[in-house]
Amino acid sequence: MNELAGxxxxxxxxxxxxxxxxxxAAVAExxxxxxxxxxxxxxxxxxxxxxxxxxRDAHSLAGIVVELDHLRQELEAVAAKVRRHEEEIRKLGAGxxxxxxxxxxxxxxxxxxxxxxxxxxxxxxxx
Numbered sequence: 001m002n003e004l005a006g007x008x009x010x011x012x013x014x015x016x017x018x019x020x021x022x023x024x025a026a027v028a029e030x031x032x033x034x035x036x037x038x039x040x041x042x043x044x045x046x047x048x049x050x051x052x053x054x055x056r057d058a059h060s061l062a063g064i065v066v067e068l069d070h071l072r073q074e075l076e077a078v079a080a081k082v083r084r085h086e087e088e089i090r091k092l093g094a095g096x097x098x099x100x101x102x103x104x105x106x107x108x109x110x111x112x113x114x115x116x117x118x119x120x121x122x123x124x125x126x127x
Contacts (some may be wrong), residue, residue: 012051
């Protein structure tokens with residue numbers, strides 16, 4: 001490895017060690033080269049691309065952990081909302097069973113008293 005490639009490698013390692021993103025601009029600044037030189041020279045470009053790929057892989061696991069935590073929180077919020085709605089449905093169902101109420105409940109559903117209830121599956125409604 002020539003001296004310039006060694007400096008580029010050291011700059012990439014330093015950026016990764018600091019937790020900074022490895023970019024062509026950051027490496028060029030550290031090595032005091034132009035970005036164009038990093039892009040034009042295949043051996044230098046390969047070093048930077050390799051470190052960028054490693055950087056992406058390292059952050060992907062952390063990103064997955066954060067995303068899983070976020071999804072868990074969203075799922076808990078949805079579950080709480082479902083529980084609130086079920087409680088509200090129970091309260092509405094209890095109110096529908098009062099004697100003066102024009103509705104009755106069958107299973108989980110409220111039905112108007114003037115609607116026929118078919119007991120058999122697939123039974124046609126006679127009008």
